């Protein structure tokens with residue numbers, strides 16, 4: 488049934504959907520005190536499935552030609568797969584290495600999510616990092632990834648990390664903002680612009696993945712805010728995954744909402760709010776900021792462990808037309 492735009496039924500339908508979505512946010516990212524160095528760490532979500540079992544479930548999932556599947560592994564970590572079974576990993580932080588690396592700071596950066604997949608169990612076609620910060624290009628993760636046919640792609644300083652971690656030269660690929668790389672016959676990657684958040688890596692990037700079924704997925708990477716930033720970012724995209732934590736000069740909720748509103752993706756997915764005890768953000772605040780900005784994008788909070796399936800708009804329209812008859 489089609490609900491007339493602007494009608495009471497439309498408002499009720501929106502309210503019902505909102506209410507349903509709000510109930511579906513079961514996570515508390517603020518349960519741990521970052522300044523209490525001795526309290527046991529409470530995980531946001533328990534370990535629900537073994538590392539090997541989870542990886543196997545990802546490999547086994549059959550993706551339809553008009554879909555892509557996305558798994559969220561916390562922080563800026565994503566796995567993406569299309570019908571050809573080509574599997575791409577973005578910024579996979581699969582250890583707790585930041586705890587020791589940043590032990591000198593007055594607060595804790597321990598992970599509060601389980602390690603969903605141990606690096607040794609990872610089987611990928613592409614291991615991509617958007618920049619070299621340790622929560623994105625994690626040396627311990629990279630060292631422990633099993634030797635395979637994986638190609639390691641990233642900007643200048645990510646390649647330094649790959650080299651230091653012993654990734655063979657032939658398996659590395661340097662990329663620059665604006666560059667287009669055909670990852671496979673069904674996936675094209677374009678490196679996008681991002682603003683550095685400090686001077687330890689001046690080569691921040693994001694990534695736009697375009698799949699053969701037309702679906703365009705964009706990840707901002709870590710980026711600082713600038714008024715003209717949205718003019719430098721990709722438009723006409725289906726899915727935008729965007730950092731919202733506001734800490735360490737990343738986009739804060741209202742800034743991320745302004746960017747999302749300017750580039751107008753069909754779906755906006757917050758990220759980088761969950762992993763580390765003193766680097767959390769509020770997906771609800773981001774959602775509120777989106778509403779205040781008048782965004783038309785659909786807000787989606789990704790669950791852990793489960794794949795999120797996105798169907799191409801053409802197929803969605805076709806399904807809606809068939810359903811309306």
Ligand SMILES: [Fe+2]
Nearest residue numbers: 620622623709
């Ligand atoms: Fe980060």
